[in-house]
Amino acid sequence: MLTCREVVTLATDYADARLPWPARLQMRLHLAMCAICRRYLEQLALTTSLLRRLGTTLDRTEIPPSLREAFKHRSTE
Amino acid sequence: MDQRSTGTDIQLRDQLLAGDETAFEALVAAHYGAMLRFVRTFVSRTDVAEEVVQETWLAVLKGLPAFAGRSSLKTWIFRILANRARTRAVREGRVIPFADLGSPEDDALDADMALRFSAGGAWSQPPGPWEADTPESILLRREAMNRLQAALETLPPAQRTVVTLRDVEGWSAGEVCNVLEIGETNQRVLLHRARTRLRRALEGVLAR
Numbered sequence: 001m002l003t004c005r006e007v008v009t010l011a012t013d014y015a016d017a018r019l020p021w022p023a024r025l026q027m028r029l030h031l032a033m034c035a036i037c038r039r040y041l042e043q044l045a046l047t048t049s050l051l052r053r054l055g056t057t058l059d060r061t062e063i064p065p066s067l068r069e070a071f072k073h074r075s076t077e
Numbered sequence: 078m079d080q081r082s083t084g085t086d087i088q089l090r091d092q093l094l095a096g097d098e099t100a101f102e103a104l105v106a107a108h109y110g111a112m113l114r115f116v117r118t119f120v121s122r123t124d125v126a127e128e129v130v131q132e133t134w135l136a137v138l139k140g141l142p143a144f145a146g147r148s149s150l151k152t153w154i155f156r157i158l159a160n161r162a163r164t165r166a167v168r169e170g171r172v173i174p175f176a177d178l179g180s181p182e183d184d185a186l187d188a189d190m191a192l193r194f195s196a197g198g199a200w201s202q203p204p205g206p207w208e209a210d211t212p213e214s215i216l217l218r219r220e221a222m223n224r225l226q227a228a229l230e231t232l233p234p235a236q237r238t239v240v241t242l243r244d245v246e247g248w249s250a251g252e253v254c255n256v257l258e259i260g261e262t263n264q265r266v267l268l269h270r271a272r273t274r275l276r277r278a279l280e281g282v283l284a285r
Contacts (some may be wrong), residue, residue, distance in 0.1 A: 003198025008190070012269035016250055020226045036203040039196045040276075050225055051244035055111070055273075059264060062126075063105040067134050071101045074138050 002030045007037045011044055086150040093141055105134065111246045112158055118238040119162040120169060129165050132157045148255065154231065155256045173234040175259050175267070182233055183270060190273065207283035221282045229279030232271055240271035241262060 090099040116126040193202040242248045
């Protein structure tokens with residue numbers, strides 16, 4: 001049986017599906033029984049999805065005119 | 078385990094070589110923001126970061142005939158970018174130690190986490206519930222998002238770079254390892270520490 005501390009330590013490997021199956025199974029068993037670890041992992045996942053929103057809301061779509069010029073110039077060489 | 082180049086990338090290369098402006102603009106628009114965020118993890122000044130990104134695009138155009146599709150076009154572009162960003166950081170007297178895993182800051186993080194568990198490994202300071210627990214409801218809370226952004230910017234540099242690519246940009250572990258030229262274990266340790274810190278920053282605002 002994994003301890004809570006071990007579950008927290010393995011959280012990133014678990015989320016990335018990098019754990020061998022016996023460890024993955026142990027994680028699932030622990031999470032099925034431990035609401036606190038479940039909450040901790042949910043909060044980690046929430047953090048990740050908020051970071052993703054930072055990425056998708058910040059993007060600008062116009063490109064610097066100098067780059068456009070450089071491309072035109074290059075393709076007429 | 079990098080995303081291999083697909084036929085589409087080779088096709089795109091040929092379009093660019095043929096001078097297809099629409100294809101070029103779409104490619105730049107798709108990556109510009111991510112490139113800028115990436116370089117900002119190496120150099121602190123925004124104008125310098127812009128310069129590095131623009132120089133990289135010129136290098137991309139120049140090197141394009143040599144792109145053979147051994148990696149994806151995206152990975153290829155970001156490797157050029159990473160080299161330039163690193164060089165620039167060194168010139169500014171900043172070196173990002175991707176291999177150095179044990180900084181004093183990390184020891185403090187470990188000590189802080191250790192306090193939350195009993196000797197037997199059970200929670201002694203369990204995480205409490207948050208006032209908001211869906212991305213949508215937290216997005217509406219400016220304080221939380223500001224705190225997250227600030228925490229991201231003050232992470233140890235290598236952690237910031239890795240978590241930016243993985244979580245902000247949504248890259249796979251393989252892509253990150255390939256672009257940063259680091260091993261998988263190293264990548265995961267850096268990501269884990271970064272996520273641990275960022276969750277804790279949100280906890281500071283959101284814990285009931």
